[in-house]
Amino acid sequence: MDPTTAMYVAQGIHGLAYGMILFLVASGLNIIFGMMGILNLAHASFFMLSAYFCYQFVSMTGSFWVALFLAPVVTAFFGILLERFFLRKVHAFGHMGELILTVGISLVIMAAVKIFWGTENLPLKIPPILGGLVNIGGMDYPVYRLFIIGLALVVLAFMALLLYKTRLGKIVRAAVSDADMVNALGINIPLVFMTVFGIGTWLAGIAGVAISPILTVFPGLADQMGMDAFMVVVTGGFGSLGGAFIVSIIFGLLSSYGVQFLSQLAALLMFIFMAVVLVIKPMGLFGERE
Amino acid sequence: MNKKVQWIFGGAAFILLAFYPKIFGIYFTNVFVTFAIFALYAVSFNMLLGYTGLLSFGHAMFFGFGGYGTALALKHIPGLPLLPAVAIGLLAAAGLALLLSPIMVRISGTAFAMLHLAFGQLMYILALKLRTVTGGEDGIGGFPIPPFTIPGVISVNMKSPENFFYFAMIVLGVSLWILWYFTKTPLGSIQVGIRDNPMRVDYLGFKVPQTKAVIYIISGAFAGVSGSIYALFQNLISADGAFHIMASFAPVMITMVGGVASFFGPIWGSAIFQIIEELTSRFTERVELVVGLILIMVIMFAPLGFMGLVGYVKQKWSIRSAKGLKGGVAS
Numbered sequence: 001m002d003p004t005t006a007m008y009v010a011q012g013i014h015g016l017a018y019g020m021i022l023f024l025v026a027s028g029l030n031i032i033f034g035m036m037g038i039l040n041l042a043h044a045s046f047f048m049l050s051a052y053f054c055y056q057f058v059s060m061t062g063s064f065w066v067a068l069f070l071a072p073v074v075t076a077f078f079g080i081l082l083e084r085f086f087l088r089k090v091h092a093f094g095h096m097g098e099l100i101l102t103v104g105i106s107l108v109i110m111a112a113v114k115i116f117w118g119t120e121n122l123p124l125k126i127p128p129i130l131g132g133l134v135n136i137g138g139m140d141y142p143v144y145r146l147f148i149i150g151l152a153l154v155v156l157a158f159m160a161l162l163l164y165k166t167r168l169g170k171i172v173r174a175a176v177s178d179a180d181m182v183n184a185l186g187i188n189i190p191l192v193f194m195t196v197f198g199i200g201t202w203l204a205g206i207a208g209v210a211i212s213p214i215l216t217v218f219p220g221l222a223d224q225m226g227m228d229a230f231m232v233v234v235t236g237g238f239g240s241l242g243g244a245f246i247v248s249i250i251f252g253l254l255s256s257y258g259v260q261f262l263s264q265l266a267a268l269l270m271f272i273f274m275a276v277v278l279v280i281k282p283m284g285l286f287g288e289r290e
Numbered sequence: 291m292n293k294k295v296q297w298i299f300g301g302a303a304f305i306l307l308a309f310y311p312k313i314f315g316i317y318f319t320n321v322f323v324t325f326a327i328f329a330l331y332a333v334s335f336n337m338l339l340g341y342t343g344l345l346s347f348g349h350a351m352f353f354g355f356g357g358y359g360t361a362l363a364l365k366h367i368p369g370l371p372l373l374p375a376v377a378i379g380l381l382a383a384a385g386l387a388l389l390l391s392p393i394m395v396r397i398s399g400t401a402f403a404m405l406h407l408a409f410g411q412l413m414y415i416l417a418l419k420l421r422t423v424t425g426g427e428d429g430i431g432g433f434p435i436p437p438f439t440i441p442g443v444i445s446v447n448m449k450s451p452e453n454f455f456y457f458a459m460i461v462l463g464v465s466l467w468i469l470w471y472f473t474k475t476p477l478g479s480i481q482v483g484i485r486d487n488p489m490r491v492d493y494l495g496f497k498v499p500q501t502k503a504v505i506y507i508i509s510g511a512f513a514g515v516s517g518s519i520y521a522l523f524q525n526l527i528s529a530d531g532a533f534h535i536m537a538s539f540a541p542v543m544i545t546m547v548g549g550v551a552s553f554f555g556p557i558w559g560s561a562i563f564q565i566i567e568e569l570t571s572r573f574t575e576r577v578e579l580v581v582g583l584i585l586i587m588v589i590m591f592a593p594l595g596f597m598g599l600v601g602y603v604k605q606k607w608s609i610r611s612a613k614g615l616k617g618g619v620a621s
Contacts, residue, residue: 107581
């Protein structure tokens with residue numbers, strides 16, 4: 001295979017991997033929004049927090065796999081605390097209060113991270129099994145990127161099973177369309193909300209662990225990912241998981257090919273895409289409501 | 291409180307303001323100018339949030355356009371007088387608002403907030419990337435600051451902090467007064483109507499999107515004025531100072547802390563924030579942490595902010611005095 005095609009394919013893999021991570025973050029954001037109507041502006045901070053937990057667990061135990069399991073769980077625990085003790089209390093004051101509360105939480109997380117871990121870039125090694133390249137059909141692929149894509153697909157399948165094959169999933173889908181009615185039918189909606197919030201932050205946590213060996217761990221992670229994830233949710237349509245998936249992959253590919261061909265304007269491509277979509281469909285590609 | 295007492299208080303405040311630089315010295319004069327700039331910025335923001343019910347997470351783009359407009363005009367047009375430079379800042383911000391308004395008036399709520407967040411970030415990236423125009427990370431600094439002149443009458447050097455204080459006070463004061471006056475006009479009443487029930491306003495025969503656009507442009511224009519004064523005051527405007535996400539969150543926090551339900555709330559909020567910043571920056575560098583904690587505390591315990599607390603205390607007091615009166619009658 002000639003080098004040009006190889007380069008295209010390699011960039012495509014990079015783009016897909018980034019798109020998948022983006023999707024993990026954006027889907028958590030989207031589930032929480034679709035069900036509870038809360039736009040969690042601290043979502044990307046949990047993503048960053050998980051990356052730091054990952055660094056901490058790896059330096060304590062030396063095993064990436066332990067970190068991959070534990071860091072998202074601990075992150076989800078913090079997410080549940082946020083929902084139970086903060087968000088639930090301000091729910092009565094409407095969405096404005098929730099938005100501003102989550103901004104406050106994200107500032108506090110940012111400050112806490114800087115206090116505990118400092119502001120430097122903390123490097124994290126790719127575990128040896130996932131390092132290097134693998135040869136498939138005469139092409140070399142970086143294993144870690146393929147691993148990210150696979151991991152995201154496994155999580156996606158797990159989420160789909162959870163949503164469409166279990167009782168909890170049925171309740172969640174019912175609550176998305178009318179939470180008050182489900183509550184009136186005798187289901188403990190606050191508990192379901194808490195669980196969903198925990199799952200959403202858990203998804204962000206997995207993305208945080210997955211990205212840390214690629215980008216290193218630093219306080220700017222939250223800003224970078226947060227903005228992209230919000231754009232995915234806005235462009236794909238609030239509350240639409242399918243929209244988030246498609247737009248995540250488009251954004252991932254746009255950013256990787258954009259850096260290749262238009263390095264100066266790469267950051268703008270996503271904005272242009274979003275602006276075009278929103279001018280044509282103000283609710284986003286697959287969005288039906290505000 | 292009757293009219294007379296109000297006049298006396300107003301007069302005392304005016305005299306205090308007039309002699310402020312003489313009494314407190316240059317350092318606190320500059321603190322006061324910063325307070326006034328952010329007061330106008332937050333009040334212009336509150337035209338959207340408090341009066342029209344639209345939360346914007348990207349108000350910094352108007353602030354930044356005002357600042358960059360003035361700075362670029364002064365840098366590239368030799369001999370440009372001061373007031374036209376400020377006017378260019380205002381027009382730049384108003385022009386941006388006019389451009390965005392066709393999209394923005396069709397949405398509200400979370401979509402409005404998020405789209406502003408995204409556009410604000412777009413402006414930030416543009417300011418960083420278009421290095422030849424905006425100077426990238428360094429921004430535009432050291433542009434000439436012309437004296438304030440009325441031809442043939444007066445020429446005041448703006449390089450002295452004291453003179454700049456008076457100039458800033460007049461521009462910001464007049465801007466605040468215009469916004470205050472605006473909320474009292476019939477259009478200002480429709481604005482509140484749109485916040486409370488847009489559908490009913492529509493049924494009454496008013497054009498909701500067009501009205502929203504006018505309010506949006508006014509709000510943007512005055513944020514531009516505050517940005518323009520900010521650029522003149524610092525003699526520097528940079529992407530981090532003007533377009534960064536924290537610059538967009540500043541008016542949100544000021545308004546929430548001061549009180550979203552009142553015109554004067556953001557002004558109090560700006561004062562409170564200046565005091566907090568003065569105090570915390572002496573003891574700690576973690577302003578982020580302090581600001582975050584304040585936001586959480588305010589939302590959890592005093593969602594109407596400082597003005598809400600004041601109202602609560604007033605109410606308690608009047609109930610108590612009413613009770614005392616009753617007791618007096620009974621005995």
